[in-house]
Amino acid sequence: MGYIRKKLFFLVALAVLPALVIILYAGLDQRRQAIDAARREVLFLVQNMSETQQGRLESVRQTLSVLAWMPVVQNFDITASSAIFRAVSEGNTAYFNITAAHVNGDVFASARPFGSINLADRKHFREALTKKDLAVGEYLVTRIGGNTPGFAYAYPVTDKAGESRLVLTLIQGLDSFADLFGVVSLPAGSFLSITDHQGIRLSYYPPREKTNAVGRPIAPRAWEMVRGGEETGVATVQGSDGILRIVAFKSVRLNPAEPPYMYVWAGIPEAQVLEDANKVLIKNLLFMLFSTIAAFVFSWRIGKKTLVAPINSLVDTASNFARGDLHVRSELTILPGELGVLSRAFNTMAASLEKSQGALSQSEAKYRALFEHNADGLLVVDLKTRRIRHANPMICKMLGYAEEELLELGVEDLHPAADLPQILAAFAAMARQEVVSSEDIPCRCKDGTIFLADINAARIDFDGVPCSIGMFRDVTERKQKEQQLIEKNAELERFTYTVSHDLKSPVVTIKNFLGFLEKDLETGDQKKIGCDLDYMHRATDRMEQLLTDLLSLAKIGRITTVRESILFRQLVGEAIFILAGPIAEHRAQVQVVDVPLILCGDRSRLVEIWQNLIDNAIKYRSLHTLLTIEIGLESTAEGPVFYVRDNGVGIDPCYHDKIFALFDQLNPEVEGSGLGLALVKRIVELNKGRIWVESEGGGTGSCFRFTLPDAINKPGDN
Known part of the structure; x- marks a missing residue:
């Protein structure tokens, strides 16, 4: 088979070779x-x-020479010169600006507004x-x-002795150079x-900002063309x-x-220049190809019966096998010679591959x-x-x-930049x-x-490429719960310590004064007996207030309440009504x-927010100024921000976070349990x-600001 085919192909190639050489030369x-051309x-x-x-x-030269002879220019008339320059620039869009400067470079007139400008370092000026x-x-x-790009010209204005008195400059806008291109x-x-x-x-025409931007150097190879000075x-x-x-x-x-x-x-792509010549060459080569094919076909038919037909049969069998028909086999195994050997070898190979493919498919x-269907995320990444x-x-x-x-992404797109070194180190380990x-x-x-x-x-x-397979398990929620548990345990520990400390104080007081009371009863001192009982009453009142506030704090968020809609001004009004006595007592002015904002939530809890903040303002009022409390809200990008502002004693910035903790009172002498702001913070959250506070301390007053996203009445709510 190989000998006959080689001989036929050699004769055909020998016949077409001279024609091919002529076509290529032409x-x-x-x-x-x-x-x-x-x-x-x-x-x-x-x-x-x-x-x-x-x-x-030449047009620029004429323009500047005419301006140079104008009296207003030679007399350094700033206003008149600038007006003339402006008129010339507006009449010729190619002129971006015209200026006049002293010989030291200081500009004194310009078509455009200017400040203190010096041009002494400019090439054209010098x-x-x-x-x-x-x-x-x-x-x-x-x-x-x-800061506009441009191209500059300069023209000196001289006196009769030929000495320069001033210099005119003209800046040509780069866009005007497009006029040179005309209609081409x-x-x-x-x-x-x-x-x-x-x-x-x-x-540069046509504009190409990405590769041929104005203001950038041209390609180095192109610039080498002018190095010879031609x-x-x-x-x-x-x-x-x-x-x-x-x-x-x-x-x-x-x-x-x-x-x-x-x-x-000027430049023309070489590919465009050669396009027509290439088309002719390709056309001739195609013609030559078709002629060669015809010659091959004729030669092929000579050995078709004994050579081509059996080979085509084997090719069809191999093609069907390649398309997935693993059961196909060659029927040429009965032929003698090389074709028979090849067919039998093909059938053996096909049977082996069919068996391997079945196992691979499973x-x-x-x-x-x-x-x-894996519950974890899986990624296969090229190492x-x-x-x-x-x-x-x-x-x-x-x-x-x-x-x-x-x-379309890589590993770098899936992790923050700060964590990439650890990720890349992992890839290096997998490569090992x-x-x-x-x-x-x-x-x-x-x-x-x-x-x-x-x-x-x-x-x-x-697919034959070294890769890594990574199994991703989202642990964000677990980490958040772990962190919440840590915070809750810490809060519980602080709470337990604080409660035990604050509850212990009135108990100690009662115990001590019980001892005093026993002694005073023995002596019959009615004045001291009354004093002892008064201290014990105060201690029990303190303990009762602490227990009441702790119970209120514990109930927040744990008892299901009915949500209802109420106007903002009604909530504030109820809080003011509850505190009407202290407000009137201290002659506080509440604004x-x-x-017209509607809030939706547990009415009593929402009222407690403003009640505690107003009460806090009254407790920490200034003794030298009439107390003023301003209540309102501001619209921001994140929604309404409520505020309660007073002109009291203020809060030092170092205590801004501490005041919201349990039992923390900046002034122990002020009446209260220290739970008011903690209650407010819990209701807001x-x-x-x-919630946060803004104050500089030192009698500057305080402003408590807070948001209530879950209480803002949504569209469709009653």
Whole structure:
């Protein structure tokens, strides 16, 4: 089979080889001619652009020379000069600004508003004073007019003795250079550009901000074209955007004796230039291919009966096997020679693969069921690239991504930057065939939230690629409950200590005065007996108040109450009514901002908030100022924020957190159990809110602010 086929193919190839050589030569010659034509075209373009710029330069020279002879300019008239400059700039949109400056560089007139500006360091300014003639600058960012990119010119104003009196400058906006391009029809991917003498782009058409931004240097290979000092040049170079182009440049000079101040550029993609020639070459090659195919077909038919048909049969059998028909077998095993041997070998191989495939399918089914239905999140990650290769539904649910989105991400996208060193160390360990187990690893969800996970990972081969399979178990809720338990235990410990301490105090008082009472009863001293009984009554009253407040604190959030809707002003009104006696006694002025807000919740508990805060303001009033209490609310982004503000003694910032703890009183002499603010804090937190105090202490008053998200009446509530 091999000998006959080789002979047939050799004869066909020998016949088509000369024609193939001719086609390739003609195609390459046509490509060369297309490139020569393109080089002439870009040279013609830059020549036209250069002439246009020379005309614009003369226009600038005339404009500045006319302005230089105006009396208001020569007399340093700031207002009149600025007005003329403004009129000229508005009449020519190409002029961004015109200024006049003293020879020391200080600007005294400008078409645009200016402050204290000095231009002495500018190239065009220095050269104008040196040459005493028109000077051209370079790409710059203006100091007048908002840091705008531009191109500068300068013209000195001299006296009769030829000494410079002042310097006029003209800033040309970079957008105006687009006028040089005119209406030019260019192939796709072509460009026209202008740079200053340093190679900084002044304009680029069509605009490409990402790769060819104005104000940035041109590609180094293109800039090398002007290093030789030639007036004009053309070459094939790769641009900043990576495209290979036929590029031409033309230098622009102020006068022949000076170096160029500008270069104009034009470029056409080499691919566009060669497109037609390539099409012809491909067309000829296709024609040659079809002719060759026809010759091969003719040659093939010679050995079809003895060679092609059996091979096609074997190919069809192999193709059916490759498409999944594992039961297919070759029927050519009865043939003698090589085809028979090949057919029998194929059948043996097919039987072996069919058996292996069955076992593999069962294994894959078990793996997929375990992977897809696992209660933990599973991720398969490429060890080398750290890109995600596979994800099960549970990890998608944990992270909030669809599987398709996860496959576009890497490990770095799923963890905060601070935890990446630990993650990367785990990958290094898995590369060494180690099994990794990590606890409390922060994982970032699609919405930016973070949850903690215990991760167990090991190395596997996935489609022949070394990967890691990680099992994620969300432990955020467990950690939160653990933290809550720790906080509750600490709170219980503090509570137990405080209760035992505060309840012990009145008991000790009663015990001591019982001893005093026994002695006083023996002596019959009625005055001391009354005093002893008074102290014992006060101790029992103190104990009763403590027990009542503790019972109230314990009931908050543990007894089911009926939620009802009530106006904000009604809640505050009830609290004021309850405290009417102390308010009147201390002549306190209570001001309430009337807001039509409806709250919903346990009415008595909500009233307790304002009752305790008003009572607190009365207890800690200033003895030198009439007490004023202001009650209201403010609208913020997180919702209404309620406040109770007073002009009392204030609270030092170091006690702002301590005052909400159990039994904490800043002034032990003030009547109360020290549970009032703790009760308020517990009720606020029960309504999903928070409370804080604002005060600088030292008689500046206090302002308690709090939120009640769960008590705000929702749309649809009664």
